[in-house]
Amino acid sequence: MPSSPVQSTDAxxxxxxxxxxxxxxxxxxxxxxxxxxxxxxxxxxxGDRLQMLVALPANWNSHGARRVTVQAVxxxxxxxxxxxxxxSRMPTIVPTVRGGLQLExxxxxxxxEIEIDHTGGGAEVAFEDTETEIELDEPLxxxxxxxxxxxxxxxxxPQR
Amino acid sequence: xxxxxxxxENDPSILDSExxxxxxxxxxxxxxxxxxxxxxxxxxxxxxxDDVDGMSVYLSSVVEKVGLTAxxxxxxxxxxxxxxxxxxxxxxxxxxxxxDPDPIDAPPHPCNPAHALVTTSHxxxxxxxxxxxxxxxxxxxxxx
Numbered sequence: 336m337p338s339s340p341v342q343s344t345d346a347x348x349x350x351x352x353x354x355x356x357x358x359x360x361x362x363x364x365x366x367x368x369x370x371x372x373x374x375x376x377x378x379x380x381x382g383d384r385l386q387m388l389v390a391l392p393a394n395w396n397s398h399g400a401r402r403v404t405v406q407a408v409x410x411x412x413x414x415x416x417x418x419x420x421x422x423s424r425m426p427t428i429v430p431t432v433r434g435g436l437q438l439e440x441x442x443x444x445x446x447x448e449i450e451i452d453h454t455g456g457g458a459e460v461a462f463e464d465t466e467t468e469i470e471l472d473e474p475l476x477x478x479x480x481x482x483x484x485x486x487x488x489x490x491x492x493p494q495r
Numbered sequence: 496x497x498x499x500x501x502x503x504e505n506d507p508s509i510l511d512s513e514x515x516x517x518x519x520x521x522x523x524x525x526x527x528x529x530x531x532x533x534x535x536x537x538x539x540x541x542x543x544x545d546d547v548d549g550m551s552v553y554l555s556s557v558v559e560k561v562g563l564t565a566x567x568x569x570x571x572x573x574x575x576x577x578x579x580x581x582x583x584x585x586x587x588x589x590x591x592x593x594x595d596p597d598p599i600d601a602p603p604h605p606c607n608p609a610h611a612l613v614t615t616s617h618x619x620x621x622x623x624x625x626x627x628x629x630x631x632x633x634x635x636x637x638x639x
Contacts, residue, residue: 388525429526431541432546433544439528439539441532442532445532463628
C-alpha cells in the first residue's frame with residue numbers, strides 16, 4: 336500500500352511552502368482579450384517585484400520567515416487593481432514573516448500600509464495622517480476606504 | 496470593560512538606554528521602504544514583526560563586551576543591514592526586552608552571547624502592528 340504523503344509544517348505551524356509556479360502576464364492595451372476601462376500602467380513593475388518576492392527562499396530574513404504564498408500574491412494584485420489610479424504612487428511591496436505581503440506608501444504626511452496575510456483571505460489597513468490626525472487600523476472590507484486614502488495621498492504627494 | 500493589558504515579559508536590568516540591533520535583509524529592498532515623510536530610507540514595519548518566539552535582537556553593550564561591533568551582527572549574512580533602536584523606545588510601545596543568550600536552536604553566530612528577544616506575546620495583533628510601525632519609523636539603519 337502506498338504511504339500517505341506527509342505534509343510538514345514550518346516553525347509557525349503552517350503547512351510547508353506550496354508550488355512556486357506563479358506566472359504574472361502583462362498585456363498592454365490592445366493586446367489583451369478584453370478591453371476594460373482600467374489603467375494597469377503599474378502592473379509590469381509590480382509583477383516583476385512579486386515574481387522576485389515569491390521566489391525568496393524560506394528563512395529569507397534569517398529569523399525563520401516563511402516563503403511568500405501564491406495566495407498572498409493573488410490578493411495583492413486584486414487590491415492594487417481596485418485601488419491604483421492613473422496618477423497613484425507606486426507602492427513599496429515587502430514580504431511579511433508569515434508568508435504574506437505588505438503594500439505601503441509614505442508621503443505627504445500620510446502613512447498607508449496594507450498587510451495581506453499568507454492565506455490571501457485577510458488584509459489589514461493602517462492609515463495615519465499627521466495633518467488631519469486621522470488614524471485607521473482595521474480589517475480591509477471596503478476598497479473605497481483605501482481609494483479615499485490613496486486620493487488624499489496622491490493630492491499631497493503627486494507622482495514625480 | 497475590557498481586560499487590562501498584562502505586563503510584558505521584561506528584564507529591567509536591561510537599561511532603556513541599551514541599543515538593540517536588529518538584523519534585516521538589505522538586498523532588493525526586501526525589508527526597507529522609502530519614507531518621504533522622513534526623507535530617508537528606513538526599515539519597513541514588516542521587518543519588526545515577531546519571529547517564532549519574539550523579535551530577535553542583539554544587545555549593543557554585550558556585543559561590545561565580547562569585542563565585536565554592530566557590523567558583526569550581519570556576519571555570515573552578506574547584503575544584510577542593521578536597524579538600531581533603544582530598549583526604551585521599544586518599551587514605550589508596550590513591548591518588553593529580555594536577554595536570550597546563545598539560543599539553543601540558533602545557528603552558530605559570534606553575536607549569540609548578545610542575543611535578546613523583544614517580547615510581544617502579551618499584546619494583541621493590532622497593538623503589535625502599531626508598535627512595529629512606530630518602531631520602524633524610530634529605528635536607524637546603520638552605515639556599517
